[in-house]
Amino acid sequence: xxxxxxxxxxMDYHLDGITEAELLVLKTHLLIEKALFTxxxxxxxxxxxxxxxxxxxxxxxSLAKAFFYKEGQEEIxxxxxxxxxxxxxxxxxxEPGDMKSELRKMSCVTHLPDDFSLEHPSAxxxxxxxxxxxxxxxxxxxx
Numbered sequence: 001x002x003x004x005x006x007x008x009x010x011m012d013y014h015l016d017g018i019t020e021a022e023l024l025v026l027k028t029h030l031l032i033e034k035a036l037f038t039x040x041x042x043x044x045x046x047x048x049x050x051x052x053x054x055x056x057x058x059x060x061x062s063l064a065k066a067f068f069y070k071e072g073q074e075e076i077x078x079x080x081x082x083x084x085x086x087x088x089x090x091x092x093x094x095e096p097g098d099m100k101s102e103l104r105k106m107s108c109v110t111h112l113p114d115d116f117s118l119e120h121p122s123a124x125x126x127x128x129x130x131x132x133x134x135x136x137x138x139x140x141x142x143x
Contacts, residue, residue, distance in 0.1 A: 010034075021118040021127055022090050028131040029057070029087040032080060035138035036060040042142050043067050057084050068141045075108035076137055082106060083134065109133045 014031060018024045037055075040063045041047040055063070061084065065077055082105035089096035103116055110129045113120060120126075 015128070015131060019124070021123040024124060024127045024131060025083065025086055025090060025118070028127070028135065029083055031131075031135050032083065032138045033057050033060060035135060035142065036064045039138070039141035040064055040067060057087075064138075064141060075105075076134070079106045079108055079130070080134055080138065083130075106130050 010031065014027050015024065018027065036057075037050075037060055040060060041050050044050055061077075061080060069077065082102040085102045086096075086099050089099060089102075098117075100117065103112065103118075106112065110126060110133070112126060113122065116126065117123070118127075
């Protein structure tokens with residue numbers, strides 16, 4: 001896997017063969033974080049200082065919105081924020097509990113069954129679709 005690899009190739013490489021919804025969320029989060037970092041970095045006259053600051057996901061998301069937000073995209077940005085909230089709950093809580101409100105924010109990307117959860121039989125399929133869309137969106141910001 002090379003640094004300059006196309007985002008779709010990077011996504012295929014890292015997400016192919018995943019069989020657990022939680023792992024798919026975690027890796028999708030990392031790929032979006034990388035795409036946001038790249039997009040923000042390309043807008044800066046001195047990107048070295050961004051690298052040195054090592055901003056977290058929330059900071060990168062805020063910076064990306066400041067640079068790239070367009071009217072009509074609010075639901076997409078909210079879906080990315082919801083993915084971050086889900087990732088944080090998975091990473092920091094032994095029992096993350098009900099995440100339906102966060103998952104519902106991803107319905108702008110694809111249809112979600114009313115009873116959708118990370119344990120739902122279609123979770124991997126739905127989350128793969130969401131991952132592809134959100135990674136594609138975040139990656140498009142740097143082009």
